[in-house]
Amino acid sequence: MLAYILRRSLYAIPILIGVNLLTFWLFFVVNSPDDMARMQLGAKRVTPEAIERWKVDQGYDKPLLYNAEAGGVDKFTNTIFFDKSVSLFVFDFGTADDGRDIGYDIRQRMWPSLMLAIPVFVIGLLVTITFALLMAFFRATYVDYAGVVLCVILMSISALFYIIGGQYLISKLMHLVPISGYDGGLSAFKFLILPVAIGIISGIGAGSRWYRTIFLEEVNKDYVRTARAKGLPERVVLFKHVLKNAMIPILTGVVVTIPMLFMGSLITESFFGIPGLGSYTIDAIRAQDFGIVRAMVFLGSVLYILGLLLTDLSYTLVDPRVRLS
């Protein structure tokens, strides 16, 4: 397994270089270093001299990818791409255009994101699987039909509606929790309860329908019939046998998202005033801050690769027949 992990880690390096190159190219197709300077220096009274000074100071006065005037290896290393990319591989994210340390900001902002994302993920998964198992248990009864209709309704409503509706009902009309905001420690609970509840409820529809389909596929297999023939209660059949055997497709969709929990949720964090990483990238794109954009895309790529690796590893845990080679 160690060799497998090592090999997958080595595969990640060219992927990360490719992602970095693509990000770099896409960013500089839309923004030139001059544009970035103007954005940072403000709209008023910006002189060409100030723009040039900013570019020199921030290291954007070099060629983008290839330095024709340099010699030897410097043709590639004395470029903006090289300067801004190499440090990423040791997780040194550098500073944003406004001078703030990006690594520090990420470390500060990831905790509120996790405080929101982990409960939504864990509780949401438990609720969704339980609800799907119940629908499978009561298949072809009014509970199943009502459950499916409810799922379709929940799926059909936009996430934004849940947020605005939840804030209106729970916070504005019922005055039960703050509409938005955040605080550290135990005080975070009152700010998180509503976004967590909304996150869970808005995810029930799609998740339960998907898991119900998986469970229904399993319940018609021979081993389930055997279990029933042995006189096992239905709940034992479902929770012991069906759930275990349905784990592979569940894990495929679930484990890969675990590392991505760090990245936060853009809309939920914006509406609830949670100072997470959700809006960090979007704000940076708007501000044309390449430092943050490349750091967040790089981090996202690393986490995604990590998620895929964890998914593969998790298969070996739930299915002894799976061997990593």
Added chain:
Amino acid sequence: MNGVSTCARRGDADGGWPVVAGSGLCRVWADYSPFPPAERMRGIFRCLTFPLIMPPRNGSLCRVTDFMRCIRRSGQWAVLSAVALLLAACGEGAWNDPYPHGESAQNIYYSSFSLRPKHLDPARSYSSNEIVFTGQIYEPPLQYHYLKRPYALIPLAASAVPEPWFEDAQGHRLPADAPEEQIAHSVYEIHIQPGIHYQPHPAFAQDAAGQPLYANLDTVALERIDTLSDFAESGSRELVAADYVYQIKRLAHPKLHSPIYGLMAEYIVGLRAFAKTLNTALDAQQGGGHLDLTRFDLSGVELVDRYTYRIRVNGLYPQFIYWLAMPFFAPVPPEVDAFYAQPGLQAKNISLDWYPVGTGPYMLSINNPNRQMVMERNPNFHGETYPGEGEPGDREAGLLRDAGKPIPFIDKVVYSLEKESIPAWNKFLQGYYDASGIASDSFDQAIQVSSQGEAALTDDMRKKGIQLVTGVATSLFYMGFNMTDPVVGGNAERARKLRRAISIAIDYEEFISIFQNGRGIPAQGPLPPGIFGYVEGEQGINPYVYDWVDGRPQRKPISEARRLLAEAGYPNGRDAKTGKPLIIHLDTTGAGPDDKARMDWMRKQFAKIDLQLVVRATDYNRFQEKMRKGTAQLFQWGWNADYPDPENFFFLLYGPNAKVGKNGENAANYESPEFDRLFQRMKNLPNGPERLAVINEMVDIVRRDAPWVWGMNPKQFSLFHSWYHNVKPNFMANNTLKYRRIDPELRAQLRAEWNKPVVWPLALIAVLLVLGIVPAALMYRRKLHAQGIARVPYREND
């Protein structure tokens, strides 16, 4: 609930998984402790997760019945813990109070910000969302009178508003009425009040020997530092004139990129050469590090004595005095600059850009621009009193009730990040913000506009005691013609008539009504209200676009626009020579859904005179590029006044400031020798009849030439609660917070009244859930009975 949990017992008995002895889950459930020890948490976790994801040990799993029991009991535990946490978090106050319990009755002002500030360094900060903070912390020499109109400068840290004296090229002092061409320099001598002290700050902390305590932080010391408050010691010292001199030098620092360096280098003697010196010094100082500016002399800025300094300005630049009221000219102590330059602090985002140090009424105590920024009263503030005079009507409005009282009134200011307008608005209505603007989606809820166009609060707002203040901002949103364009540009009469026809056709009254909810007035020229030279009434209308009818301006009829268009060579919107329809291109950055409605409306305006408008929406960068190259034909632009002087608007039309080729702010690239000559004269005149006559002449010229469709002056609507006092719009001053007053007791009372929790819907939901579950449970039992296995015991290894 007596004894040991099933899971724990089984775990102990068969060794299925290790359960810490004596820490059975049932004990956790039995005492319902909301914060179980780590072992108990681990037990719960195992019970919940292992059957789901782990293969069985010894070939067996936790019994499903046990598991279900665990689920039920842990569910009970979770619900009770959640309730306990909720109650603990909510405390005794309103459940939806976003602030810590006990703050409600304190003298704290609550507000929000939607965009995090990028710079709080006074050399760099220029945006309105930054000046909200820097304005309260830094004290430049001058400030604007809070109540008087027209806007008047008064001393802040200075002992008096300086009157410049003039010198010829040889440095000889000239009389005050010396001709302009003789004046080589204007000299501003500024005296600072003695006895002003800085806020407490670690940069001023000293050891027993009088040496700076934190001047040489090592890595060990830095490990314990995450924010400025982690420094155990702080100190202060008296404000001296050298600190102002130091800050002016900082404007030229190559690493700081001060937005006003380019402008100031034109005026402050020696500033450009000083920047070159610093560049050279930085190059020589390889490896970076702190550049001590005190080592270098700036010829145009002179330290006279401990409390006096002089600034020498090239020629005549009367508007320079207004810059002395901006944070760019606030003091920065050299030791603070050196303190922040220490390696390691920047990596923790501890810099002057994020932790300003000033002498103002407030100091920034918490700077988390991702969540909250908190300012607290500066204990070393030198003290000021509330103004005793204002403009007519201020006394009746209660704005002089606090005259002569010491300021600031408010102890603490909390700004919370609100990226979305809906939560911010609702929190204002709940009393958790003391004041608010009005977003478009909330406008109808807050304001009703009468048939006469008068805006007033809705009944709901009045019942809450909310008050409304309005004021026309010293800003201008206009539509510019590119004067280098062969069709709409140029000074030929044909082009003038075309531009005037378009100016008449675009009905800005309708625009303001539809898209601005009435928040604005149609502009009659380049000067907004509140700026010297603005004329109200019949004398102030633009006669090329408006007629004065029944005591109010009335836009000229479309027939007049058609007539002008025909005279311009485009009868019925077609070129008289070629017969081709005239197509006008509007360049804009607006491409969203909201902008589409505006652009559709704009097309209709042009269609009124049979012109075709093609909207070329593009991103901000490309739009700026088009403007610099002069390839746009028609564009929308805006300007906020830096200072209340007509020069700050007329310079937008001054020929040498053209955008194309000169990188100035004259986006229309308008050039009129006549206007330019008058501009040169006007900018150096003091406000008075002579200056007003010149201004009127200039306004006539640009109205005639119509390089802009004058657009609108936006009107600002602000709402504030009944407990918030001394609110008067001041579009020039940025340090107004010190004048505001809060009645915390009234606020606490009304907040409690407005935010009583409503819990019956929760009970209703619980009942509905039970009603849904009971039939399902019955069905479950029926199903098991039907299978005949309901009472068959389930055995291990089945």
